[in-house]
Every structure is written in structure tokens, then in C-alpha cells.
Amino acid sequence: MGSIVTEFFKVVFLGIVEGITEWLPISSTGHMLLVDQFLQISGSEGFKEMFFVVIQLGAILAVVILFWNKMFPFQWSDKNSPFLIKETFLIWIKVVIACVPGAIVTILFDDYIDARFQTPQVIAAALIFYGVAFILIENWNKRRTPAITKIADINYQTAFIIGLFQVLSIVPGTSRSGATIIGALLIGVSRTAAAEFTFFMAVPVMFGLSAIKILKFGLTFSGEELFILVTGMVVAFAVSILVIKFLMSYIKKHDFKVFGWYRIILGMIVLLYFFLR
Template identity: 55%
Template sequence: MLDVIKVIILGIVEGITEWLPVSSTGHLILVGDVLKPGVSTKFMELFDVVIQLGAILAVVVLYFHKLNPFAPAKTERQKLLTWQMWIKVLIASIPAGIVGVLFNDVLDQLFYKKIPVAIMLILYGALFIFIERKNQGKQPAVTKISGLTVPMLLWIGLFQMLALIPGTSRSGATIVGALLIGISRSVAAEFTFFLAIPAMAGASLVKLLKFGLHFTGKELGLLFLGCLVSFGVSIVAIRFLMKYIKKHDFQVFGYYRIVLGGLVLIAGVIQLIAG
């Protein structure tokens, strides 16, 4: 029963932090150290990635019509625009896809530690505050996904690639990259959601292949429960973010990241002293 409660809490953390630009890794480091279920470390490494499938499903459900190029209610032009949007998602996914396949394990070994994660949390928090203040009073150059050009897509893809460093936050990095080149907050957030589908599905597939399908009944149950909770909470988190940014900017998330980074840094220093 205790493991079930822990997995529910981890699912809630994932569902909230995967979409808000605050770094799910940073939160899972703090929460996961305290609430690690009674399973192997290898399984928990898989769990932390595959639980994202629930979050992906939330995007698919919420944006199913927009994502579906075969929707009967769409005109031929709308279907064409949907296909073009998917092509843009794939183009923007190229940098992270290449680097992720080649170096993801190396990056995790180098940077999946409290102090590097804390530094990335604070750095991108400061970037959010700086960019939002710099953009105050300016009109965004791009207010629709259809307005994204190939150079813009590759730029956003570069920032998604940088998010392979733990603590950066995939959504945080891509939103920062988009805001830097004049893309509106709503387009930046929405396109980030769509980018997550191939990125997170691919990462989950790689982890599953490495782990194999030799789950115990308990592990399978915990994995399913984590995905289910992550799905439900992600629905709420995505709706909240899209409603929030209609009237507010991302500065609050910047300040939050700096505070969280400070907490992770303190935890890292304590760990070094104790070790």
C-alpha cells in the first residue's frame, strides 16, 4: 500500500512538472529520494521515463482534433495544414533525436547529479525572467504554428536538444528558445506540447528496449498506475498553463526555478558533505 501511495505522488509530480516549465527532473530528484518505492534502481530509471507516456496521452486527448490530419470535420486545406504541422514537429525533433540516441546515457552519467541539475534550474529560471522583461511591450512576430519557418524550427530543436541535460526542462528549454526569436507564448507552449509526442515516446521506447519486458506483476501495476495518474494530472496542468499564459508571462516560473534550484543545490552540498 505504501508503494502505491508513493507512485501516486510521483505520478502527480510528473503530470504537473512535465508541462509547466519547471523541470520534472529537479522535482523527481527531491521527491524521488524521499519517496522511492521498494523496487530496483533499474526499474525506477525506467519508471521515471515511461511514466511520461501518460503525460503524452493527455496531449493527444486534449488536442486530438488539431493533431488528426484525417478528421472528417476538417477541410482539405485544414488537413494539409495539419500534415505541415507534423512535418514541422519532425524537423524540430531532429537535433534532440540525433544527440539523444548517441549521447543520452553519457549526458545522464555526467549531469544527472544534484549540483548540475541545480545550476540548470537556476540558469533557465534567470533566462525566463530576462527574456520576459526584454520582451515587455513588444508584439510577437509569430502568433500561429503555421508561421514557423524551418530556421525557427531548427532553433527550437536546438533548445530541445539542450534539454537533454537534466534539470533544464524540455518544455522550459523549448519555450525559452521560442520566446527568444519572437514567438508568442501560446504558440511556444502549444508547439512544445506537440514536440513532446515523438521526443517522449522515443525516450520511453529506448528505455523499454534496454530494460526488456521482464516485469514482475508489482512493477507492471506500479508502472500502469503511474501513467494513469500522470495522464489525469497532465490534463489539468496543460489546461491551467494555456489559460494562465493568456493573461500572464513566464516570470513566475523563472523565480520558482531559482528557488527550486537553490533547494536542489543545498541537497547536493549536504550529500557531498555527508559522503
């Protein structure tokens, strides 16, 4: 591996990119793969493939800490005995249902997608396509009122439909949060409830994907590999704290169209760069 100081600054930058893009609907994996075209970390292809997924655990830890009171299904009474919060428990049941389609598709097609779709052209096309989708859906939503305004009001059928949309995110450049939010908005879920349900879904999805990637890579890391992985996760965690707070404040007063325009502009720049090159 290269100079540890050089690798440190590369990984810090990647951690910042991950922390920003994991929660905004602009595709963290797509951004990480694009950055890797210009700022490659040292290591084998297997390590980098694993790194780009496992670094997201730092971002997941941020959402768990910020939403702990909403996510943890137990509380303690005055007698120090835990009791189940039924509403939170039912949300997790719905999250599990929503995660089933994505889990099946990932297990069946993860290697195929990694081998054939992790290209700048595919990422750019996905960025543009879903950028247009965000703009069209938000324009359409101006003429209607959300039927579901709270995450607790999402029923089992709605959760499963949202999960079907999340399957689209297996293609790099789509965005896991973006696909989930687009699906939720289409079927009448408010922006705030859609974002919160996305946060809930991200926890089991990312732990599952990380476990798959780590087992595939193996549990033996060199000292430098472990340093790179931990540094990336810590930076992603710190940046995610700020980004999640920003997003939840932003969507109370604004729609998602700005992210749609960003995706379109970035996708066109990427296509133009690789076409001219």
C-alpha cells in the same frame, strides 16, 4: 519490492509530480529525480531509470486527447471518406524537423548523461540557470511584439532552431518544455504558439525516449513493476489534463517569469540542503 500499499502511495505522489511538472517549464525529470532522493520507489536502478521516463507517457496521452482536433491530420467528410488537413500535416513535418537534433544527441549521449549528470547539484544548477533565463527573456520581450502568433505560422527554419534549443533539455533540471519555450520566445514566437508547439514536439519525443528506455530495460516486467508503471501513468494522465488547461489559460494573461522565480528558489534550496548535509 516493498509493501504494495506503500509503493502505491509513493507512485501516486510521483504521478502527481509528473503531471504537474511535465507541462510547466520547471523540469519534470529534475523534480522526479529530486523526489527520488527522499521518497524512493522499490526496484532496481534500471527499472527506476525506465520508470522516470515511461511514466511521462500518461502525460503525453493527456495532451493528445486535449489537442486531438489540432493534432490529428485527418478529418472525415459527409461521405465518410477521410481527407488530409494540409495545415496540420505541415505542422507535423516541422515537428519532425525540430525533433531531429534532439534525437541525434539523445542516441549519442543518453547513457553518458544518465551516468554523470543525474545529480542534485546538476539539477539545481540547471533549475537556477534557466530560471534566470526565463526572467531575462520575458523582461526583454516586454519591449517587442511577437513576430509569430500562431503555431501554423512557424516555418521550417524556426522549427529547426527551436529543436536546437530542445537539445539543452538532455541535461536533467533543464526542462524539455522550458528549453523549447525559451528558444521560441527568443526568436519571436508568442507564448501560446510556443506552448502549443512544445505539446506537438512532446508526442514523438516521449514516445521515442520511452521506446529506448523500455528496450534497454527489457520487455519482461514483474507484476509489481507493471502495477507501479501503470499506476504512475494513470495518475500523471489525470493530473496533466488539469495542468494543461491551467497553463493555456494562464499564459493568455501572464508571462513565464513566475516559473523562472520558482526554478531559482527551488534550485537554491536544493543546493543549500546538499551543501549543509
